[in-house]
Amino acid sequence: xxxxxxxxxxxxxxxxxxxxxxxxxxxxxxxxxxxxxxxxxxxxxxxxxxxxxxxxxxxxxxxxxxxxxxxxxxxxxxxxxxxxxxxxxxxxxxxxxxxxxxxxxxxxxxxxxxxxxxxxxxxxxxxxxxxxxxxxxxxxxxxxxxxxxxxxxxxxxxxxxxxxxxxxxxxxxxxxxxxxxxxxxxxxxxxxxxxxxxxxxxxxxxxxxxxxxxxxxxxxxxxxxxxxxxxxxxxxxxxxxxxxxxxxxxxxxxxxxxxxxxxxxxxxxxxxxxxxxxxxxxxxxxxxxxxxxxxxxxxxxxxxxxxxxxxxxxxxxxxxxxxxxxxxxxxxxxxxxxxxxxxxxxxxxxxxxxxxxxxxxxxxxxxxxxxxxxxxxxxxxxxxxxxxxxxxxxxxxxxxxxxxxxxxxxxxxxxxxxxxxxxxxxxxxxxxxx
Numbered sequence: 001x002x003x004x005x006x007x008x009x010x011x012x013x014x015x016x017x018x019x020x021x022x023x024x025x026x027x028x029x030x031x032x033x034x035x036x037x038x039x040x041x042x043x044x045x046x047x048x049x050x051x052x053x054x055x056x057x058x059x060x061x062x063x064x065x066x067x068x069x070x071x072x073x074x075x076x077x078x079x080x081x082x083x084x085x086x087x088x089x090x091x092x093x094x095x096x097x098x099x100x101x102x103x104x105x106x107x108x109x110x111x112x113x114x115x116x117x118x119x120x121x122x123x124x125x126x127x128x129x130x131x132x133x134x135x136x137x138x139x140x141x142x143x144x145x146x147x148x149x150x151x152x153x154x155x156x157x158x159x160x161x162x163x164x165x166x167x168x169x170x171x172x173x174x175x176x177x178x179x180x181x182x183x184x185x186x187x188x189x190x191x192x193x194x195x196x197x198x199x200x201x202x203x204x205x206x207x208x209x210x211x212x213x214x215x216x217x218x219x220x221x222x223x224x225x226x227x228x229x230x231x232x233x234x235x236x237x238x239x240x241x242x243x244x245x246x247x248x249x250x251x252x253x254x255x256x257x258x259x260x261x262x263x264x265x266x267x268x269x270x271x272x273x274x275x276x277x278x279x280x281x282x283x284x285x286x287x288x289x290x291x292x293x294x295x296x297x298x299x300x301x302x303x304x305x306x307x308x309x310x311x312x313x314x315x316x317x318x319x320x321x322x323x324x325x326x327x328x329x330x331x332x333x334x335x336x337x338x339x340x341x342x343x344x345x346x347x348x349x350x351x352x353x354x355x356x357x358x359x360x361x362x363x364x365x366x367x368x369x370x371x372x373x374x375x376x377x378x379x380x381x382x383x384x385x386x387x388x389x390x391x392x393x394x395x396x397x398x399x400x401x402x403x404x405x406x407x408x409x410x411x412x413x414x415x416x417x418x419x420x421x422x423x424x425x426x427x428x429x430x431x432x433x434x
Contacts, residue, residue, distance in 0.1 A: 038212055039150070039154070039213070040163075040166060040167070042208060042209060042212055042213045043147045043150060043151065043167060043213075044166075044167055045205050045208065045209075046106075046143035046144070046146070046147040046205070046209070047143070047144065047147050047167050048174035049113075049140055049143050049144075049174075049201075049202070049205060050086060050140060050143070050144055051174040051178060052174045052178050052198065052201060053082060053117075053136065053137075053140060053198060054079065054082065054083075054178075054261060055174065055178035055179050055182070055261070055283065056178040056179065056181055056182040056185075056194050056197065056198060057078075057079075057182060057191070057194050057195075058178075058179055058182065058261070058264070058265045058279075058283070059179055059182045059183045059186055059265065059276040059279055059280055060182060060186055060190075060191035060194055060276075061075055061076070061265045061266070062265065062266070062269060062270065063186065063190065063191050064078070064126075064129075064191050067190065067191065068125060068126040068129070070126035072266065073391065074126050074130075075126060076262060076390060076391060076393075077126075077130050077391065078126070078129050078130050078133045079133075079261075079262050079390055080262075080387050080390045080391060081130045081131070081133040081134040081137065082133040082134065082136055082137040082140075083137060083258065083383050083386050083387040083390065084134065084137065084383065084384065084387040085133070085134040085135065085136065085137020085138040085139075085140070085141065086137040086138070086140055086141045086144060086379070086383045087137075087141070087379065087380045087381075087382070087383030087384040087386075087387060088138060088141070088380065088384075089109070089137060089138035089139065089140070089141025089142065089145075090141040090144060090145040090375070090376040090379040090380045090383070091234075091376050091377075091380050092141075092376075093105050093109060093141055093142045093145050093146065093372075093376065094145045094146075094149070094372040094373050094374075094375055094376025094377070094379075095223075095230035095233070095234075095372060095373050095376065096372075097145070097146050097149055097217070097372040098149075098217070098222060098223045098230070098233075098370060098371070098372035098373055099222055099223050099230075100222070101215050101217050101219075101222065102146045102149060102150055102153070102213075102215060102216055102217050102372075103213065103214070103215045105142055105146065106142050106143065106146045106209060106213070107206065107209060107210060108142070109139045109140070109141065109142025109143065109146075110139070110142065110143065110202065110205065110206040110209060111139075111206060112135070112138075112139035113136060113139035113140045113142075113143075113202050113206075114199055114202040114203055114206060116132050116135040116136040116139055117136050117195055117198045117199045117202055118195070118196075118199045119132045119135075120132045120133060120136060120195045120198075121192045121193075121195035121196050121199065122192070137383075141379070143205075144379050145372065145375045145376050145379050146372070146375075147167070148360065148364065148371075148375035148378065148379070149217075149371040149372040149375045150213075150216045151163055151164065151167070151364075152364045152367070152371035152374075152375070153216040153217055153371060154216060156365060158302055158303050160361050160364065160365065161298070161302045161307055161357065161358065161361035162298045162299075162302050162303075164298070164357035164358075164360050164361050165294050165295060165297050165298020165299070165302065165353075165357045166298060167357075177284070179279065179280035179283040179284060180280045180281070180284055181197070182194050182276075182280065183276045183277045183279070183280035184277075185197060186276055187277075217372075223370070230373060233370045233373045234373050234376075234377060237367060237370065237373060237374055237377055238377070240366065241422055242366065242422065242423055242424075243363050243366050243367065243374070244422060245418055245419065245421070245422025245423035245424075246359045246362045246363035246419075246422075246423055247359075247363055247377055247378055247381050248381065248414075248415070248418040248422065249311070249315065249355075249359050249415050249416075249418045249419040249422075249423065250355065250356060250359030250360065250363070250378065250381075250382060250415075251378075251381035251382040251384075251385045251386075251415075252385060252411045252412070252414045252415035252418065253314075253315060253318060253352065253355040253356065253359070253411070253412070253415045254356065254382040254383075254385065254386055255382075255385040255386045255388070255389040255407075255411040256318055256322060256348065256389075256407070256408040256411040256412050256415070257348075257349070257352055257386075258386035258387075258389055258390060259386075259389045259390070259392070259393050259404055259407040259408050259411065260345055260348065260349065260404065260408065262389070262390040262393050262404075263393035263401065263403070263404035264279070264283065264345070264404075265279060267341070267401045267404060268282060268338065268342075271400070271401055272337070272338040272341075274338065282342055282345075285346065286342075286345055286346050286349040286350075287349065289346050289347075289349050289350030289353070290349050290350055290352050290353045291353065292350070292353070293350045293351065293352075293353030293354060294353035294354075294356075294357060295353075296353070297310055297353055297354050297357060297358065298357070301354075306425075307358045307361060307362055308358075308362070308423065308425035309425070310354050310358055311354060311355060311358040311359060311362070311419065311425070312419065312425060313351075313354055314351045314352070314353070314354025314355035314358070315351075315355055315412065315415050315416045315419055316416065317347065317348075317350075317351035317354070318348055318351045318352070318355060318408075318412045318415070319409070319412040319413060319415075319416055320347075321344050321345075321347040321348035321351065321408075322348060322405065322408040322409035322411075322412045323409055324344045324347075325341065325344045325345070325348070325401075325404075325405035325408060325409070326402075326405040326406060326408075326409050328340055328341055328344060328405075329341070329400070329401040329402045329404075329405045330402055330405075341401065348408065355415075359378075360378060362423075363378055364378075385411075389407050389411060392407050393407055
């Protein structure tokens with residue numbers, strides 16, 4: 001399997017992979033690309049939906065704990081359930097989109113997402129909320145996996161890496177504004193209002209997709225096989241050492257990010273005594289860092305610096321930031337306030353702007369023949385590893401940030417090990433954009 005695929009370091013020409021790498025054919029795809037801005041906005045909305053679903057809800061976590069009379073560890077499972085649903089749903093929707101096209105599975109998923117979110121707003125117990133957050137995640141997976149597959153349908157090479165960075169700009173706005181919106185919603189209503197707003201957003205996005213996003217996978221490029229064929233395709237992708245390396249590198253980096261997402265409401269509000277509005281502001285600042293670095297990656301680095309080199313910088317920075325957080329939270333520097341810890345989290349979040357788009361681009365460049373299945377594996381691995389990391393950050397209770405920092409450091413170290421051990425970037429150190 002490994003020998004039949006291009007090396008990840010292969011050179012590109014004018015944004016496209018050389019002739020030794022299969023690229024997506026033209027035809028209907030060319031027509032779809034002419035509406036570039038519109039496609040970008042629609043795909044940006046789809047990739048923004050998961051952070052909206054997660055981050056608007058974050059300022060309400062302490063309130064949910066009291067309102068549903070559940071311990072913090074149980075309420076954190078509402079995050080884990082949504083994340084696990086997004087992971088498992090991609091394994092189903094990705095192959096479906098390779099067989100039936102991108103549009104129909106996407107619209108079906110969006111409708112179920114709207115219904116599940118509306119029920120979350122009415123949940124009387126933590127257990128019921130966890131169940132419907134799982135369904136919400138399963139349905140929301142359609143937007144995540146199909147957005148990446150559409151990018152692979154329309155772009156390749158350097159062009160694809162740049163488009164992923166552009167998507168990060170759009171989807172990066174979501175974690176900036178989501179906690180701010182959530183914090184303001186909590187000023188006028190309770191945590192249930194957050195889910196009512198998410199329901200409205202889901203309805204609007206469903207209508208936009210139905211009206212403006214056309215089919216990007218022509219019938220002649222679809223897979224006719226059933227479940228067995230999809231499993232064989234995924235098994236073949238996992239057998240490719242380099243693809244698996246990028247998948248694990250990105251998944252473990254995402255887990256470090258999700259450890260922050262899951263623990264930060266308690267770290268900032270319970271340990272350091274900040275208000276929900278202050279937490280939302282800090283979360284937004286960190287997200288701005290991610291967006292800015294993502295744009296530096298797409299506008300300045302891609303095409304001038306190899307994607308592997310930029311990815312290595314990102315993973316290395318995440319590792320150093322995590323190490324600093326461990327030292328601060330364990331008291332090596334004495335008592336530290338919120339500002340130093342927030343600075344470390346800002347650096348960690350910003351470095352994700354180098355790590356995440358480049359792992360996606362490098363992995364998908366190897367898989368033009370099965371973009372939906374490859375996208376599903378990328379997303380599933382990230383969300384499953386993140387789902388494992390989420391409960392670990394609260395293992396020592398609500399009054400210490402040490403577990404969060406330790407989980408982040410462990411994930412960053414493993415991510416770097418997978419990058420060096422499986423991707424072997426030194427083999428392509430002389431190329432740019434690949």
